[in-house]
Amino acid sequence: MNQSKTRLYEEIVAEVKDDFKSRQEDRLPYELAWQLNMNFVAGNQYCQISRRGIEKEDKEYGWQCRDVYNHIATIYETRLAKLSRVKPKMSVRPVGAEDGDVMSAKVSSKILQGCSEKLRLTALMDNATMWSEVCGTVFYKICWDKSSGSVLPSSTGEFKSGDVGVSVCPPFEIYPDSNTCQSMAEVNSLIHAKVYTVEEVKSIWGADVKGEDVKVFAPGSVAVTGGYGVNGFSANITEQVKKNAVTVIERYTRPCSKYPDGQLVIVAGDSILYIGELPYFNGENGERDLPFVRQVSTLTAGCFWGTSVVERLIPVQRAYNAVKNRKQEFLNRISMGVLAVEEGSVDPDELTDGGLSPGKVLTYRQGANLPRLLDAGNLPSEFLYEEERLLTEFLEVSGVSELMRNSSTTQNITSGVALQLLIEQDDTRLNISADQIRCAIRDVARQILRLYRQFAVTKRIEKVVGEDGAVEVFYFKNSDLTSDDVIFETENEINDTPSARRALVMDLLSAGLLTDKDGKISQAGKLKILEMMGFGNWESSQDVATLHQRKAQKENLFFADDTKPLEIDDHAIHIEEHVKHVVSGLARKQGKEYEQKLLAHIRLHQIMSNATQTNEEGESGNGE
Numbered sequence: 001m002n003q004s005k006t007r008l009y010e011e012i013v014a015e016v017k018d019d020f021k022s023r024q025e026d027r028l029p030y031e032l033a034w035q036l037n038m039n040f041v042a043g044n045q046y047c048q049i050s051r052r053g054i055e056k057e058d059k060e061y062g063w064q065c066r067d068v069y070n071h072i073a074t075i076y077e078t079r080l081a082k083l084s085r086v087k088p089k090m091s092v093r094p095v096g097a098e099d100g101d102v103m104s105a106k107v108s109s110k111i112l113q114g115c116s117e118k119l120r121l122t123a124l125m126d127n128a129t130m131w132s133e134v135c136g137t138v139f140y141k142i143c144w145d146k147s148s149g150s151v152l153p154s155s156t157g158e159f160k161s162g163d164v165g166v167s168v169c170p171p172f173e174i175y176p177d178s179n180t181c182q183s184m185a186e187v188n189s190l191i192h193a194k195v196y197t198v199e200e201v202k203s204i205w206g207a208d209v210k211g212e213d214v215k216v217f218a219p220g221s222v223a224v225t226g227g228y229g230v231n232g233f234s235a236n237i238t239e240q241v242k243k244n245a246v247t248v249i250e251r252y253t254r255p256c257s258k259y260p261d262g263q264l265v266i267v268a269g270d271s272i273l274y275i276g277e278l279p280y281f282n283g284e285n286g287e288r289d290l291p292f293v294r295q296v297s298t299l300t301a302g303c304f305w306g307t308s309v310v311e312r313l314i315p316v317q318r319a320y321n322a323v324k325n326r327k328q329e330f331l332n333r334i335s336m337g338v339l340a341v342e343e344g345s346v347d348p349d350e351l352t353d354g355g356l357s358p359g360k361v362l363t364y365r366q367g368a369n370l371p372r373l374l375d376a377g378n379l380p381s382e383f384l385y386e387e388e389r390l391l392t393e394f395l396e397v398s399g400v401s402e403l404m405r406n407s408s409t410t411q412n413i414t415s416g417v418a419l420q421l422l423i424e425q426d427d428t429r430l431n432i433s434a435d436q437i438r439c440a441i442r443d444v445a446r447q448i449l450r451l452y453r454q455f456a457v458t459k460r461i462e463k464v465v466g467e468d469g470a471v472e473v474f475y476f477k478n479s480d481l482t483s484d485d486v487i488f489e490t491e492n493e494i495n496d497t498p499s500a501r502r503a504l505v506m507d508l509l510s511a512g513l514l515t516d517k518d519g520k521i522s523q524a525g526k527l528k529i530l531e532m533m534g535f536g537n538w539e540s541s542q543d544v545a546t547l548h549q550r551k552a553q554k555e556n557l558f559f560a561d562d563t564k565p566l567e568i569d570d571h572a573i574h575i576e577e578h579v580k581h582v583v584s585g586l587a588r589k590q591g592k593e594y595e596q597k598l599l600a601h602i603r604l605h606q607i608m609s610n611a612t613q614t615n616e617e618g619e620s621g622n623g624e
Contacts, residue, residue: 009272016267020191020249023175030179030305034135034171037310041134043070045317065325065332071391072313075398076133079309082430083129086437087122088488090445095483103584104482110474111452112445112486114462119166121441128168129437132297136308139169140293140440141192142447144280144455162455164448169194169292171305181304184294189253192292196268197245205266205273211244252278252290262288281454282447291447295440297433306436312397320390327383334379341371399429442486449484456481505529545573552577556587559598571609578602 032049039047039054045068046057059066090112094105115121124140131138145165151158175191196204198211246268253263255278262278283289296306341348345368364371456478508514514529515521521529548570555563556578565574578598581587587595 009275010270012265012275013267013270013272016249016251016265019251020175020193023177023191026179027175031172033311036314037134037136037308040070040072040314040317041076041310043068043073045070045072045321063329065328067321067325067328069321069324070317071320071394072310072317075313075394075400076310078400079133079398079430079433080126080129083133083433083437084126086129086434087125088438088441090442090486090488092449092483093485093487095485101482103586104480107474107476107480108449108483111462111476111481112448115164115448119164121166124166124168125437125441128295128440131168131170132295132306132308132436133433134308134310135171136298136300136306136311137171137294137296137304139171139174140295140444141167141169142282142291142293142444142451143167144451150461161458161460164451166444166448174292176304179304180302182302183304184290184292187254187290187304188256189251190290190292192250192252193247195242195245196248197242201246201248201268201273205268207268207271207273209246209269209271211246213241213243214245214247216240216242248273252292254278254290255288280447280451282450286450293440293443293447296436299432299436309398313394316390316393316397320387320394323383323386323390327379327387330379330383342369345369346371438488442488445486446484449481449486452476453478453481453484545570548573549577555601556581556598559594559601563601565601565605565608567608569605569608571605571612575602575605575609578605 032053035054036047036049039045046066047054048057049055090109092105092108092112094101128138128140143165144162146162147160148165149161149163151160169192173192173194175193176187177189178187181187195214195216198209201207201209249267251263251265251267253259255262259277263276264278265275266273278288278290280291281288282291297309298307300307341364345365346363456476459475459477461475505514509529512519551569552574555574565571579602582595582598582602587598
């Protein structure tokens with residue numbers, strides 16, 4: 001590398017580091033608020049934000065009660081339990097009405113289904129929701145991982161085909177160019193900063209960098225770079241030191257007049273790991289875009305960062321702890337007593353150390369007044385009123401009712417309809433957060449399809465588990481993905497409980513909407529009803545027509561020269577499935593020779609079907 005290029009790289013590294021430091025300072029107030037939220041959820045509730053960071057609040061007197069009555073944790077867990085039901089089932093809407101577009105949309109839907117299982121999207125969603133509920137914001141990062149995928153042979157050896165990778169980024173790792181952006185669409189550039197060991201940097205980027213001791217804190221090993229020292233942070237969420245590590249700074253810049261294809265600069269220490277255009281065509285209409293999706297708990301007007309319910313509950317929790325502890329101190333005074341003694345009549349040190357234990361012999365000076373306990377009075381009723389008021393305020397501020405948290409109601413309600421209405425009203429309060437989760441997952445799904453469209457240049461094999469438990473295998477390549485218009489098949493998973501679903505099915509059965517004109521239910525209908533009621537499909541009770549349909553679909557995928565129709569085949573179903581495969585154009589994509597063989601196979605089915613009908617008609621005539 002010549003001297004001018006070296007100087008240029010040094011200037012870029014310095015500029016990126018200065019930009020990163022500036023964004024740290026701008027984001028510091030939000031970062032401190034997130035750490036305070038995490039401390040309150042963890043039960044360390046006697047801390048506050050100061051100039052140096054999060055500091056512990058000391059007792060004013062040694063005898064003060066400092067117990068924690070953590071209602072924030074129970075509300076937080078209740079919201080997580082409710083929001084964990086949000087598991088949207090996604091499908092892709094075809095770009096047109098042609099058969100090829102419809103088949104392409106079906107392939108895209110199956111790809112999303114396979115990715116959901118392969119990437120363990122459910123666990124990622126639970127992890128992301130945990131962060132968004134405590135900090136208010138979390139991010140998904142969608143990239144193409146060249147080190148994953150199936151192993152393919154080549155002239156120079158074996159290599160990996162690559163695959164999509166999705167990871168959850170806590171808000172501590174993300175630094176936008178402005179904290180006043182309302183959405184990701186308004187962000188012009190974004191920095192993702194994370195601590196890696198030197199070995200990880202070598203494995204991922206193939207570069208040798210100098211490691212050092214980097215301050216991190218326990219959850220997620222996120223770099224603590226907010227400008228406050230270790231002495232200012234005294235909490236359960238504690239700082240640690242990661243040895244032989246380095247902070248990797250990835251700065252993504254959207255396409256603009258200066259950078260028509262965007263820019264990505266990755267800096268580790270004093271080295272540049274990568275500099276160039278944005279690597280992914282993951283935006284609308286095939287444009288390059290940021291590989292991040294934001295998920296918030298509640299949107300905040302005029303702010304990039306979402307609001308957590310924990311932040312609203314902190315003042316109520318402080319007041320509740322104060323009331324409960326003052327109440328406990330008052331009860332201690334009543335039970336332990338406050339002793340009044342005449343000066344010089346007794347040994348005060350003896351009473352201070354041992355108190356008035358049962359059976360104690362108290363010696364006092366002759367002629368002095370007898371020591372006595374002061375009357376502490378009764379517990380003021382204001383304590384009880386304030387405690388009840390704060391408990392009610394917990395429910396009002398959090399949106400988590402007593403019915404949701406305790407599975408009980410104080411109202412004398414015995415009607416099932418009334419209880420169902422109360423449950424729906426409680427769930428309505430969580431719909432804002434649930435909608436944010438659904439929108440984030442939809443954007444993640446779109447970026448997954450766009451990455452496959454960019455990198456799946458050769459045929460890839462994908463496996464999915466069907467609704468009946470059978471494994472479906474199919475091939476696809478980027479030309480098969482013509483649409484990324486992801487839609488939801490389910491409306492509201494929060495209200496979709498097993499009991500509500502079974503009640504709905506029973507109502508449909510009572511109304512006769514699931515039966516034919518003779519009032520009977522087909523075998524396929526029975527299996528579907530069992531599935532809707534949460535009993536799943538029973539393999540021993542599978543419909544024969546479904547088995548024939550699946551057999552024909554497998555023949556379409558794995559057609560060979562020795563594939564011949566069987567006498568037991570339902571020829572009408574096989575002909576229909578094979579004809580759809582030919583008419584949709586999928587057979588032609590597998591080669592003209594394959595298409596001709598499949599057409600010959602269809603003719604054999606037709607011949608056997610006609611022969612079967614002729615025999616049945618002959619037997620019927622002989623019987624008459």
